[in-house]
Amino acid sequence: MGFCMQYSKHKKRIINLIVLIVALTAMLHISGEALEPVSYSTYFNHDLEVIDGKNKSYDVIFVGASRVYRSFVPTVFEKENGYEQVLNAGSSSQSLAGSYYETKDLIERYHPKTIVLGVTFDEIVEYKQIIQGDLIVYDRLTNCRNKASFLITTFKGVDLLYGIKAYRYRSSFNKESIKENYHKKKSLLASNYAPEVVNDEYYADKGFVFSNKSFQSGNVPIMGNDSFSKKKLDRNKIAYLDKIVRMCKKNDVHLILVSGPTTVMRIYNTKGYQEATAFYNKYAKEKGLKYYNLNLLRNRLTLLPDELMHDYNHVNGKGAEVTSRVFAEILNKEEAGENTDSYFFNNTDELKKQINYVVAVQGKIQKKKGHKYISISSLQNSDIVPEYKVLLLKDDGNTEILYDYSTVKKFDISGIKGKVIVYARAKGSGKAYDAFQEYNIDKI
Numbered sequence: 001m002g003f004c005m006q007y008s009k010h011k012k013r014i015i016n017l018i019v020l021i022v023a024l025t026a027m028l029h030i031s032g033e034a035l036e037p038v039s040y041s042t043y044f045n046h047d048l049e050v051i052d053g054k055n056k057s058y059d060v061i062f063v064g065a066s067r068v069y070r071s072f073v074p075t076v077f078e079k080e081n082g083y084e085q086v087l088n089a090g091s092s093s094q095s096l097a098g099s100y101y102e103t104k105d106l107i108e109r110y111h112p113k114t115i116v117l118g119v120t121f122d123e124i125v126e127y128k129q130i131i132q133g134d135l136i137v138y139d140r141l142t143n144c145r146n147k148a149s150f151l152i153t154t155f156k157g158v159d160l161l162y163g164i165k166a167y168r169y170r171s172s173f174n175k176e177s178i179k180e181n182y183h184k185k186k187s188l189l190a191s192n193y194a195p196e197v198v199n200d201e202y203y204a205d206k207g208f209v210f211s212n213k214s215f216q217s218g219n220v221p222i223m224g225n226d227s228f229s230k231k232k233l234d235r236n237k238i239a240y241l242d243k244i245v246r247m248c249k250k251n252d253v254h255l256i257l258v259s260g261p262t263t264v265m266r267i268y269n270t271k272g273y274q275e276a277t278a279f280y281n282k283y284a285k286e287k288g289l290k291y292y293n294l295n296l297l298r299n300r301l302t303l304l305p306d307e308l309m310h311d312y313n314h315v316n317g318k319g320a321e322v323t324s325r326v327f328a329e330i331l332n333k334e335e336a337g338e339n340t341d342s343y344f345f346n347n348t349d350e351l352k353k354q355i356n357y358v359v360a361v362q363g364k365i366q367k368k369k370g371h372k373y374i375s376i377s378s379l380q381n382s383d384i385v386p387e388y389k390v391l392l393l394k395d396d397g398n399t400e401i402l403y404d405y406s407t408v409k410k411f412d413i414s415g416i417k418g419k420v421i422v423y424a425r426a427k428g429s430g431k432a433y434d435a436f437q438e439y440n441i442d443k444i
Contacts, residue, residue, distance in 0.1 A: 036165055037172075038184045040069075041091075041139055043203040046193050048109075051085065057110040059083040062207070063103050064118025065094040065133070067260035070314040071294075072116070073324040074206040080328035081335075087112075088207030091140075093133025096123050096240040101150040103244055105141045107251050114254040117244060119291075121276030124241070125232040131155070135162055201310075201317075210317035211310040218435040220265045222362040222379060223312040227271035230279065245287050256331075257284055257291040261304050261323055262313050265360040267295060267348065268379040274348040292330065294323060296345045301354060358386050358434035361424035365441055371414045378424045378435065385427040393419040393438065417442055 051058070060083050062072045068090025077086045087110075089102055103115055134154050141147045151163045161167045172178075188194075195202040197212075204210035248255040257280060267273050277293050284291035297303060303326065308319030315323055330340045345351045361378040378386045390403040390411050395418065402420065403411050407427065413420065419440050423433040 036169060037181055038188060040203050040209060041136055042188070043193055043195070044207050045140065047206050056085060058085045058087045058112045060114045060116060061087045061089055061106055061112045062116045062118065063099050064090045065120065065123065066090065066092050067120060067262065067314055068118035069207055069209055070211065070310060071260035071320050071323050072327070073208050073320050076321060076324035077328050080325060081332055086206065090118060090207060091133065091136040093130040094137060095129070095134055096237045097154050098134050098137035100240045100244050101141060101146050102137050104247060105143050105146050107247065107253060108143060111251065112253060114256065115248055116256045116258055118260055119257050119280055120259055121228040121270065121273065122226060124234060124237045125228060126234045131159060131162060135168070138163065204317070208320065213310045213316050215306040215309055217306045218433060219437065220263050220306050220309060220312055220360055221437060222265060222269060222360045224266050225269050228276040229272050230275070245289070255289055257289055259293040259295060261294050261315050261319070263306070263309050264355070265379060266313055268359050277348065290334065292327070293344070294327065296348070296351055297326065297343060298345055300351065352381055355381060356384070357426050357429070358384065358424040361422055361435040361437055363422040363437060363439055365439065371412055372441070373410055374413050374420065374422065375410045376422055377409070380426065386424050387427045389423040391421045391423070392416060393421055413441060
């Protein structure tokens, strides 16, 4: 009898522990849901729930980082290619590990005919993990095994706690934040998930984000200085790329590799860009895949001018529509058995031969021995000699030439207040300018 009583107490402790764990889990889940703000993932998950509710699937799914979700419009491919359902599952800073687990989850959930994987040079080299990018993918995964595996293999140490939303959003644990989130989600539900324009962009179409932002021609800033070389390759990241290839083949899913468009400036500002393109060309050939670098389209310069760029690295909404129509045309021709090599330059050098102007310019304000200077640099082909002009932008909107065009690269702007505009062009050009940037020198 004593044994039975002891066993009963032990069993009761186990049951109480299980109840406690379940209660804590439920409390953390409810807290996390209350603290989680509305984001593009909110709309994305709703779109998938709608498809699930209709018991439908997706023919084509795009997967990858920001140059996927900003570049490819699902409805364009549905219209131009005749696909019934297309999903853009791209997300900000999505790593190849994230792409693998998201692809795995989506194949298990929908078994699409085709996966289009966005690839870039910076995804396969060594770099610090962008936790937020991996968390976006983590939240999208529906299979518990996939979620657990992704969390354990991708996050290390204390970062594992980010898998708990209540911990992740702990800084917003206050009455005001919870109340605001509640009302936003309630409003979203009442509007049937009508998109909200924030920072001149909005969730538009099955994972695609439409941006109204734009540049004037020649006004893309010099940013994203980067480089690629085979010496910098991260074998762990390549391993995830290999796993995606094997998984698609195993599940009879057609896999396509694509590099979405960036700015011409970024191509010039990336050392070894052609080497990265050559790497993917070789990789695709070895794996029996097709790889398309949409930055090497022969009509790239007229097709996607600066006016159709969202920022230094992505197209805006109209640029995405243009990109999608061209890529849809290429896919149609490939499916018909036609060769599409004529759409592309063979390499970056061929593209650059079409560019006889200064691509981008920047000015750097410096102070030295009581004087203030602006040093100017620019991006262009090696056979182009750049020349620069500096204007003062007055409060009434008029301008005054401080320094007219010359090959001088450093100018004294001591005593100048307000805004200056730096212009650049190829020496001998009759154009007013090729590139320009505006600076408020009082704030620098």
